[in-house]
Amino acid sequence: MKRILTLALVSILSASCLAQQHPGAEAFAAKAEAEYGLDAEQVLQYLQDARFKQSIVDAISRPAEGKPWFEYRPIFITDKRIRGGVEFWRENEALIAQASQKYGVDPQIIVAIIGVETYYGAITGGYRVLDALTTLSFYYPDTGNDRSEFFSKELMNFFVLGGAEGLPLEDVTGSYAGAMGLGQFMPSSYLEYAVDLDEDGRRDLWSSMPDIIGSVANYLHRHGWELNQPVTFPAEKSADANLELVAKRDFRARTPVGEIDAGGFRSEKPVEPDTLAAVAALEEEDGDHYFITFENFYVITRYNRSPLYAMAVYELSEAIRSGFEP
Ligand SMILES: [Ca+2]
Numbered sequence: 001m002k003r004i005l006t007l008a009l010v011s012i013l014s015a016s017c018l019a020q021q022h023p024g025a026e027a028f029a030a031k032a033e034a035e036y037g038l039d040a041e042q043v044l045q046y047l048q049d050a051r052f053k054q055s056i057v058d059a060i061s062r063p064a065e066g067k068p069w070f071e072y073r074p075i076f077i078t079d080k081r082i083r084g085g086v087e088f089w090r091e092n093e094a095l096i097a098q099a100s101q102k103y104g105v106d107p108q109i110i111v112a113i114i115g116v117e118t119y120y121g122a123i124t125g126g127y128r129v130l131d132a133l134t135t136l137s138f139y140y141p142d143t144g145n146d147r148s149e150f151f152s153k154e155l156m157n158f159f160v161l162g163g164a165e166g167l168p169l170e171d172v173t174g175s176y177a178g179a180m181g182l183g184q185f186m187p188s189s190y191l192e193y194a195v196d197l198d199e200d201g202r203r204d205l206w207s208s209m210p211d212i213i214g215s216v217a218n219y220l221h222r223h224g225w226e227l228n229q230p231v232t233f234p235a236e237k238s239a240d241a242n243l244e245l246v247a248k249r250d251f252r253a254r255t256p257v258g259e260i261d262a263g264g265f266r267s268e269k270p271v272e273p274d275t276l277a278a279v280a281a282l283e284e285e286d287g288d289h290y291f292i293t294f295e296n297f298y299v300i301t302r303y304n305r306s307p308l309y310a311m312a313v314y315e316l317s318e319a320i321r322s323g324f325e326p
Contacts (some may be wrong), residue, residue: 008184016319021044021047021048021087022047022050022052022134022138022139023138024138024276025044025047025048025138026044026136026145028043028047028137028152028155028156029041029043029044029047030275031156032156032159033297036156036159036160038159038160038163043159046130046159046169046170047134049130049170050064050128050130050131050134050135051128051131051134051135051313052134052135052138053127053131053132053135053176055176055235056127056131056132056135056136056176057135057136057141059140059176059177060136060140060141060143060147060176060177061141061143064308065304065306065308065309067308068283068284069282069283069284069289069308069311070283070284070285072090072312073312073314073315074113075309076116076312076315076316077312077315077316077319080297081115081119081316082316082319082320082323083323084115084119084120085108085111085112085115085120085316085320085323085324086320086323086324087120088111088114088115088120089107089108089111089320089324090324092209092213092253095197095209095210095213096110096213096272098197098210099197099210099213099214099217099218100217100257102214102217103214103217103218103220103221103225104221104225104227105217105220105221105225105227106118106225106227106228106317106319108317108318108321108324109220109225109231109296109300109313109314109317110216111221111317111320112313112314112316112320113183113216113220113300113303113313114179114182114183114212114213114216115316115320116309116312116313116316117179117182117183117184117185118181118182118183118184120182120315121182121212122181124173124174124175124181124182124184124206125174125176125179125184126173126175127173127174127175127176127178128170128171128172129158129169129172129173129174129178129180129187130158130169130170130172132174132175132176132177132304133151133154133155133158133177133178133187134155136148136151136177136178137151137152137154138157151177151178153188154186154187154188155178155187156179157186157187157188157190157191158187160187160191161187161190161191161294164191165190165202165203166202180205180206181205181206181212181316182205182206182212183205183212183215183216183217183219185205185215189219190203190205192222193215193218193219193222194211194212194215194218194271195208195211195214195215195218196214197211197213197214197215198210198211203215219302219303219307220299220300220302220303223299223302224298224299225299226294226295226296227305228314229294229295229296230269230271230294230296230312231293231296231297231300231314231317232251232280232291232292232293232294232297232310232314233267233268233269233271233292234267234268234289234290234291234292235260235265235266235267235268235279235290235291235292236265236266236268236290237264237265237290238264238265238266239264241263241264241265242263242264242265245263245265245279246279246280246290247261247278247279247280247293247307249305250278250297251278251280251293251297251298251301251307251310252278252298253275253276253277253278253293253294253295253298254276254278255273255276255277255278255279256273256275256277257271257275257277257292258273258274258276259272259290260277260279261273265279265290265292267292271292275294276294276295277292277293277294278292278293278297278298279291279292279293280293280297280307280308282307282308282311291311293307293310297310297314298311300314
């Protein structure tokens, strides 16, 4: 049986007769029906309603993660964002404690993720997710790193999500990349990791604080968060250090700290030599600074692949914790 999507048929049909379809839309809709059991006609009608947005192409072409650390850090580590985090934690203290305990995730990390993603809900994104994912699926710019396939899968999952959660797909808003709610979940993550912590039968990542906080905690839990374990320590690099130890994109902790130490990166805090870790380099104005990163650092990069992002979340979380527990 085809899954039926809720659809504002009247407004869409009236405009669709003359409207041109996006290139590749027909094949996408056929795949939606064949592989996901969606109704191809309805998918096509949604796509016909979806608008190409040049501003989305422009935004994806210059992500903040392209900056050096010394320019990226001040965007997120500010007194205002730290104070906002302490307030958010106080306002939601029981819920954050509940989610932290249930999912085994340190509370300050849950707060910091929501703080970096949406300023504790103040900025959840003003793009229609339908426009964002359509633009990035069918018109991905030539940046040397074609992610159209990734966004095409997310667009497909957006339609699946609409059926599963009864979302009004034509109205849902999010970031220019299609991330939704206070924790900025992409459709595939929403489907897989969002939880209904307030048990009202819906997973609402916009207005149910239990669902929002629980979902962020569950996401980190499912990616392997280790409670009360370190995220990263600064390291001192020796002159003859083996730079091949420095990770570029994959921060999985898989090298024993003893081996990293022998390779010329010495943790500034004591670590058992058999602890698994990786090495990150972050660019300060006076050159690269080095860090031993643990499994929890890798887990934060499951939220956003950039080591800059992971370090910003970590630093913000520590500052918020200091403010919360003076
Ligand atoms: Ca709920």
